[in-house]
Amino acid sequence: MKTKIFLSGFFLTIILVGFYSCKKESGTVQASVLRLSLPDVPFEYNAMQNTFPPRSNDLITLGRVLFYDTHLSAGNSISCASCHKQAIGFSDNTAFSRGFENKLTGRNSIPIQNLGSFQGQPTSLFWDGRESFLTSMVLKPITNHVEMGMNDDNAIAERVNKVPFYPELFAKAYDGDKTITAVKIAEAIASFCGQIKTTNTKFDLFNSGQTKLSGLETEGMNLFFSKYNCGSCHQSTTIPSYGGFFTDFINIGLDENYTDKGRGAQTGLEVDNGKFKVPSLRNIELTAPYMHDGRFATLVEVLDHYSHGIANSANLDERLKGTNGLPLQMNISNQEKTALIAFLNTLTDYTITQDVRFSTPFISQ
Ligand code: HEC
Numbered sequence: 095m096k097t098k099i100f101l102s103g104f105f106l107t108i109i110l111v112g113f114y115s116c117k118k119e120s121g122t123v124q125a126s127v128l129r130l131s132l133p134d135v136p137f138e139y140n141a142m143q144n145t146f147p148p149r150s151n152d153l154i155t156l157g158r159v160l161f162y163d164t165h166l167s168a169g170n171s172i173s174c175a176s177c178h179k180q181a182i183g184f185s186d187n188t189a190f191s192r193g194f195e196n197k198l199t200g201r202n203s204i205p206i207q208n209l210g211s212f213q214g215q216p217t218s219l220f221w222d223g224r225e226s227f228l229t230s231m232v233l234k235p236i237t238n239h240v241e242m243g244m245n246d247d248n249a250i251a252e253r254v255n256k257v258p259f260y261p262e263l264f265a266k267a268y269d270g271d272k273t274i275t276a277v278k279i280a281e282a283i284a285s286f287c288g289q290i291k292t293t294n295t296k297f298d299l300f301n302s303g304q305t306k307l308s309g310l311e312t313e314g315m316n317l318f319f320s321k322y323n324c325g326s327c328h329q330s331t332t333i334p335s336y337g338g339f340f341t342d343f344i345n346i347g348l349d350e351n352y353t354d355k356g357r358g359a360q361t362g363l364e365v366d367n368g369k370f371k372v373p374s375l376r377n378i379e380l381t382a383p384y385m386h387d388g389r390f391a392t393l394v395e396v397l398d399h400y401s402h403g404i405a406n407s408a409n410l411d412e413r414l415k416g417t418n419g420l421p422l423q424m425n426i427s428n429q430e431k432t433a434l435i436a437f438l439n440t441l442t443d444y445t446i447t448q449d450v451r452f453s454t455p456f457i458s459q
C-alpha cells in the first residue's frame with residue numbers, strides 16, 4: 095500500500111492505492127481503489143467550541159470520512175453510508191438492509207437527521223430506544239455482527255490506525271494528537287451525524303412566514319393536525335427534533351400478534367410489546383419503505399393502514415380506538431389521501447440530499 099499526496103487547485107487530494115476486497119455474492123473477490131478527496135480548507139459546519147472535544151470543522155470532517163469509509167467493516171465492504179444514503183435522506187431504500195456477509199438487518203434503517211441537539215444528552219435511539227447516547231451508539235453498528243461484522247471497539251481503532259490518511263486527519267481534529275482510539279472515532283462520527291439537519295423544508299418556510307402552502311397542502315395539513323389527529327403522535331413533524339428528549343413508544347395496530355416485540359423486548363414488560371418509537375416524518379417522501387419492518391412500500395399503503403387496516407391487540411394505542419373500544423376505521427377518502435400526501439411532501443428538505451458537505455469524500459476509480 096502506498097500513499098501519494100499532491101495539491102491540485104483548491105483540493106488536497108490524497109490517493110490511497112489499496113485493494114479493497116469486496117465480497118460478491120458469488121464469492122469472488124473484487125479489487126477496487128478508493129481515492130480520498132478533501133477540500134484544502136475544511137468545509138464550514140455548525141462548529142462548536144464550547145464542547146469537549148470542540149466540534150471543529152476538522153473533527154466533523156474526520157467524522158465524514160469515517161462515515162463513508164468501508165475500512166470500518168470486516169471485509170472492507172460496508173460503511174455507515176451503505177444503509178444511510180444521502181440521496182434518500184440518510185435512510186435505505188429496502189425493508190431490511192444488507193450488512194456484513196449479506197446478512198439482513200432485523201429492522202428498517204432509520205434516517206439520520208436532527209440528532210445534533212442530543213449529543214451528550216440522553217435520547218431514544220433506534221426503533222426500540224435501546225440506546226440513549228449518540229456518541230456511544232455510533233460504534234454499535236460496527237461491532238454488531240450483522241451490520242459491519244467487527245468484534246470489538248479496539249479492533250476498529252486498530253483497523254483505522256492502519257489506513258495511511260488517518261493520523262493526519264486525527265491530528266487536525268485533536269490538536270496535533272495523532273493517537274487513534276475508539277472513543278475518538280465515536281466522537282468524530284457522532285459530530286458528523288449531529289450536523290445532519292432537515293430544517294430547510296417548505297413547511298419550515300411556511301411556519302416562519304416566508305412562503306405559502308397550496309390549497310391541497312393546506313387541506314392536508316388540517317387533516318393531519320385536526321381531523322385525523324396524526325400530529326398527536328407525530329409532533330416531531332413540526333419540531334426539527336423529536337419534540338423532546340424521549341419519544342413515546344406506541345403500538346399502531348400493525349399486527350394482532352407481534353413477531354417483533356419492539357420496546358417490549360427491551361423493558362421485558364408485556365405492556366410494551368409491539369410498541370415502537372414514533373418516527374419523525376421529515377423527509378418521509380424520500381425514505382420508503384415504511385414502518386420498523388419496511389412493510390409498506392408507499393405512503394398510500396401507510397394511509398390505507400390508518401384508514402381501514404388497524405389491527406386489534408391488547409397494546410393498541412387509545413388514540414387509534416373508536417368509542418366502542420375497537421380499532422378506529424378512519425375511512426380516509428382518496429381526495430384526503432392526496433391532500434395528506436401533498437402535506438407530507440412539504441416536509442422534504444431537498445438541500446440535505448445534495449449538500450456536498452455531507453457527501454462521500456471518496457472517489458472510486
Ligand atoms: C447494514 C446496515 C446499517 C449500517 C452499515 C449502519 N446502520 Fe445505522 N441503522 C441501521 C438500522 C437497520 C437501524 C435501525 C435499527 C433498530 O432500530 O433496531 C439503524 C439506526 C441508526 C441510528 C438511529 C437513529 C435514530 O433516530 O434512532 C443511527 C444514529 C445510526 N443508525 C447511525 C449509523 C452509523 C453512524 C453507522 C456507521 C458506523 C451506521 N448507522 C451503520 C442500519 C445500518
Ligand code: HEC
Pocket residue numbers: 318322323324325326327328343344345346348369370371372373374375378381383384385386387393396400411413414434
Ligand atoms: C397513536 C399514535 C400515532 C398516530 C395517531 C399516527 N401515527 Fe403514524 N406512526 C406512529 C408510530 C409509532 C409509527 C411507527 C410504527 C412502527 O413502525 O411500528 C408511525 C409510522 C408512520 C409512518 C411511517 C414512518 C416511517 O419512517 O416508516 C407514517 C408515514 C405515518 N406514521 C403517518 C401518519 C399519519 C398520516 C397519521 C394520521 C392519519 C398518523 N401517522 C397517525 C404513531 C402514530
